[in-house]
Amino acid sequence: MSRQKGSRPRPVPEQRRYHEQFSAGRRRPRSVVAPASGEPLVAPPTRRRLWAAVLFSTLVLVFAYTGVITAIVEQDEGDTDAARLAVALAVALVPVAFTILARVSRAPRAFRRVLLASPLAVSGYLALGSLIKEPTSSLVLAFGVAGAFVLRSDPPSRPAPRILAVSVTALITLLLYVLSPGTAVVAAPFLPFPALMAGDRIAAARPAI
16 A cells, blocks of 8 residues: 655654654753853862862963062162063963963853952052062962962862961961071962862861861
8 A cells, every 4th residue: 555645654662762862862961050140050170170270370370470580680680671571471470370270170250250360469469578578478378369269169169268278378488488588489389279279178178167
C-alpha cells in the first residue's frame, strides 16, 4: 500500500528518545542567574586557578615595585626625569596586576573591582609610606587589603580573614625591615597576594572568624 506524497511516518519511541537526547546534547546550557544581583553565576575557581591568579599578579607587582625602587635611586642621584618615568611605569602596572588577579580568579564585576582597587592601593601605599617612613610593610598592607576585595572569594573565603592575614604579614615585614632592610625590600612585593591565600586557609579552618 503506497503512502500519500508528503506524509511522514511517526517515529517509534526509541527513535523519538534518540532525537530528544541528541537535541538536548546540542543545546547550550542555560546560565544560572543570581537572584540578588541578576548577574550570571560563574563556577567557583579551583585552588590551582586561584594560585595562578596570585602568582601571575605577584610577578607584575614585582616589576611595579622595581620601578618604585628605581625611582627612589634615580631621585637620590638627582635624575628627576628618570625618576618620574620609573614612577609612571610603576603606576601603569598596578591595574595590570589587579586585572590579572580578578580575571584569572573569575571574580564578578572584575572591571569595577580593578577600577576601585588600583587608585586605593596606590594612595594607601603613599599615605602609609609617608606615615611610617618605610616602603615595605606599607606595600604589603595597601596592596594586600585592596587585593582582598579583588581576588574572587567563595564561601568559606571572606575579606575579614584575608585582611587579618595581610595585617600579620605586614607586621612581620616591618620587623624584618628593622632587622634587615635589604631582605625586606626584596621580599615585600612577593607577600601581599599570597597572604590572601593564607587568609582563605584561616577561613576554611575556622569558619566562625
